[in-house]
Amino acid sequence: xxxxxxxxxxxxxxxxxxxxxxxxxxxxxxxxxxxxxxxxxxxxxxxxxxxxxxx
Amino acid sequence: xxxxxxxxxxxxxxxxxxxxxxxxxxxxxxxxxxxxxxxxxxxxxxxxxxxxxxxxxxxxxxxxxxxxxxxxxxxxxxxxxxxxxxxxxxxxxxxxxxxxxxxxxxxxxxxxxxxxxxxxxxxxxxxxxxxxxxxxxxxxxxxxxxxxxxxxxxxxxxxxxxxxxxxxxxxxxxxxxxxxxxxxxxxxxxxxxxxxxxxxxxxxxxxxxxxxxxxxxxxxxxxx
Numbered sequence: 001x002x003x004x005x006x007x008x009x010x011x012x013x014x015x016x017x018x019x020x021x022x023x024x025x026x027x028x029x030x031x032x033x034x035x036x037x038x039x040x041x042x043x044x045x046x047x048x049x050x051x052x053x054x055x
Numbered sequence: 056x057x058x059x060x061x062x063x064x065x066x067x068x069x070x071x072x073x074x075x076x077x078x079x080x081x082x083x084x085x086x087x088x089x090x091x092x093x094x095x096x097x098x099x100x101x102x103x104x105x106x107x108x109x110x111x112x113x114x115x116x117x118x119x120x121x122x123x124x125x126x127x128x129x130x131x132x133x134x135x136x137x138x139x140x141x142x143x144x145x146x147x148x149x150x151x152x153x154x155x156x157x158x159x160x161x162x163x164x165x166x167x168x169x170x171x172x173x174x175x176x177x178x179x180x181x182x183x184x185x186x187x188x189x190x191x192x193x194x195x196x197x198x199x200x201x202x203x204x205x206x207x208x209x210x211x212x213x214x215x216x217x218x219x220x221x222x223x224x225x226x227x228x229x230x231x232x233x234x235x236x237x238x239x240x241x242x243x244x245x246x247x248x249x250x251x252x253x254x255x256x257x258x259x260x261x262x263x264x265x266x267x268x269x270x271x272x273x274x275x276x277x278x279x
Contacts, residue, residue, distance in 0.1 A: 007265050010130025013168075016123035016138035016258075016273070023130065033172055034131060037161060037199060037262050042192060044157040044205065045239040 009034065058090040061098045065091055119147065119274040126270045133269050134260040136168055139220040143275030148215045150232070150261065151270045154206040157236055158264035159192065160213070161199040164226055164250055165258035171250065176200050178248030182234065182241035190241060196251075199262060203244035204232030206263055211235030213244075221257065226250045 005025045012023045026034060059065050067087060068079045100109025107113075120143070127133040139146060152160065159180075163170040178200045180192040192201045204213030213232025220226045229247035234240040250256075263269065 007129050008131050011132040011134060012125070012127035012130055013134045013136060014123060014125035014138075015136045017136075019123075021125050023127065026132070030132075033170065034262070040198070041161070042159045042201065044159060044236075 008038075058087065058094045060091055060094040067091075116277070118277050120277070122146075122273045122275050124270075124272040126268065127266050128268055130266055131264060132260055132262050133266070133271060134165060134170075134258060135271070135273060136165065136258040138259075138273050139217075139257050141221055144219055144278055145276040146217045146220065147274040147276065148217060148230075148259070149212070149272045149274070150204055150214070151210060151212040151268070152204065152206040152263065153208065153210050153235070153267040153269075154263050155208065155265040155267060157205065157207045157239075160202050160204045160206055160232075161262040162202045162215075162228075163199045163260045163262070164220060164254075164256040165260055166254065166256045168258075170260050171252070171254065171256065172198050173252060174198050175251040176248060177251055178202075178246060180244055180246035182244040184239075184241050192246075200228070200248045200250075201246070202228075202232070203230055203246035205234040205236060205241070205244065207235035207240075208267070209235035209237065217259070220259075221255050223255045224253050226256060 009026045009031050010023060011026050011030060012021060014021045070079055070084065098110060100106055100111030102111065104111040123135055123138045125133065125135065163172065165171065174196045176197045176199055177195050178193060180201050180203050182190050184190060202213065202215060204211055211233045213230055215228050215230035217226065217228045227249045231243065231245045233243055261269065261271065
């Protein structure tokens with residue numbers, strides 16, 4: 001993998017026919033789709049690593 | 056010596072450069088090897104064997120067949136191509152994931168190396184928090200499924216069953232998974248959905264926040 005690639009725009013593709021796995025930079029279309037996915041993603045609270053309910 | 060296989064392994068006497076044809080018996084050497092090869096053939100079985108003790112029969116009867124396994128240690132998407140076919144009707148996808156920030160995993164069906172990105176994904180995902188609060192995620196027209204697995208910096212995972220993805224009909228899935236979060240987490244998730252378009256798919260994509268580790272195995276259920 002090209003270490004200069006922005007990690008959020010990296011995709012890994014596995015071809016089950018050949019058994020080959022390729023990690024590469026997203027194409028422009030894939031990148032635009034990923035931006036849309038992240039924009040519409042759920043907003044989840046980060047984990048504070050402590051139980052919210054007493055134990 | 057008749058062969059002991061498959062009850063136990065044979066131990067043959069090898070002739071040396073100084074051995075005569077009668078010690079060990081040359082005829083017996085051939086007979087022993089012939090018997091052993093025949094025993095091996097019987098154990099392996101012919102194509103489509105109906106002999107229940109043959110390996111060919113046992114392999115054909117097994118419940119799940121591993122079709123593909125892959126992993127990502129960077130990036131945000133892991134896609135599988137050419138994993139769904141007409142060979143199986145139902146597939147199981149097993150996921151183990153660890154990411155840099157909390158994220159509900161998303162999934163899209165895929166064909167010919169491209170995701171199906173239309174707003175045709177319908178899903179419901181349900182969970183209870185550790186405080187007993189019901190949390191739901193649902194849509195009747197999204198561009199992806201929110202699947203029942205919430206990734207975080209702790210390991211999480213899920214198992215999904217996907218039904219008839221290769222047929223030119225609507226694909227459905229159901230499954231369950233865990234939530235890697237502790238303080239704000241839920242005690243496991245269940246969910247399911249339908250891709251409301253008639254199309255054949257040969258793969259899928261899992262979409263995440265930045266991946267530390269994402270390991271995915273895909274199995275086909277024996278059609279019986």
